[in-house]
Amino acid sequence: MSLVFTKMHGLGNDFVVIDGRTTPVTLTEAEIRALCDRHLGIGCDQLVLLTPPTDPEADVFVRFYNPDGSEAGACGNASRCVSSLLGNEPVLQTQNGLLPTWQENGLITVSMGVPKLDWQEIPLAQACDTRHLPLYDAAACSMGNPHATLFRSIEDAATLGDALEHDALFPERANIGFAEIRSRTHIRLRVWERGAGLTLACGSGACAAVVNAVRRDLVERTCVVTMEKGDLTITWNEDGAVLMTGPATTVFTGTLV
Numbered sequence: 001m002s003l004v005f006t007k008m009h010g011l012g013n014d015f016v017v018i019d020g021r022t023t024p025v026t027l028t029e030a031e032i033r034a035l036c037d038r039h040l041g042i043g044c045d046q047l048v049l050l051t052p053p054t055d056p057e058a059d060v061f062v063r064f065y066n067p068d069g070s071e072a073g074a075c076g077n078a079s080r081c082v083s084s085l086l087g088n089e090p091v092l093q094t095q096n097g098l099l100p101t102w103q104e105n106g107l108i109t110v111s112m113g114v115p116k117l118d119w120q121e122i123p124l125a126q127a128c129d130t131r132h133l134p135l136y137d138a139a140a141c142s143m144g145n146p147h148a149t150l151f152r153s154i155e156d157a158a159t160l161g162d163a164l165e166h167d168a169l170f171p172e173r174a175n176i177g178f179a180e181i182r183s184r185t186h187i188r189l190r191v192w193e194r195g196a197g198l199t200l201a202c203g204s205g206a207c208a209a210v211v212n213a214v215r216r217d218l219v220e221r222t223c224v225v226t227m228e229k230g231d232l233t234i235t236w237n238e239d240g241a242v243l244m245t246g247p248a249t250t251v252f253t254g255t256l257v
């Protein structure tokens, strides 16, 4: 069976999007790993599978897979890409609920939902206080997927990310953000992603960085987050939802044989 796919990216966080809405597509973990492989497959940071929605309010069900074959509950950059690919401002159904999307001035906004703030807070605090892990002033939240944000140099992402992703502190592993506060409306960020390693951008990581920085009173509720290839604008609304705005790019389509 041949399989059509679309290669997309959001600020360099790249995806293989497979549309299984009309013809069901089933992929094993091994097949996902093979497709994501940059040498032996197509190559991407996440594989994104579209299936029919089960919620009448949604236009599509979107599932996100890391290159190690694990499934993630959220992926901000891929959510913008799917919105751009489908057009007509779709509502995305994800493991983290319904995500409305809309387009303005060539940029896509996704309402990423309400962060869970108590996620891992106690273990992280214990780690800082008693285990002397290098988690200086770390904070954690879930954006539908687990994120810890460390307020320290982005240079540390390459050296500390892997060990922290796999630290016993995080039973489900975690995405580890390294955030430099440049001003009260600007964060510079690098993210070591669970199941993917260091990526050029992470949308849910940018949302988590702003939420965690607001909780530390380091930034305002609307912030520009700069990553390797550009900016996202993140707003943590007073009603609790986090809005993420940024670009989405289609690179090419192809057929798997």
Ligand SMILES: N[C@@H](CCC[C@H](N)C(=O)O)C(=O)O
Pocket: 013, 045, 046, 064, 066, 071, 072, 073, 074, 075, 076, 077, 078, 145, 146, 175, 193, 194, 195, 196, 199, 201, 202, 203, 204, 205
């Ligand atoms: N690149 C993503 C996040 C992808 C999932 C993550 N690696 C996880 O396992 O939670 C984004 O843009 O949010």
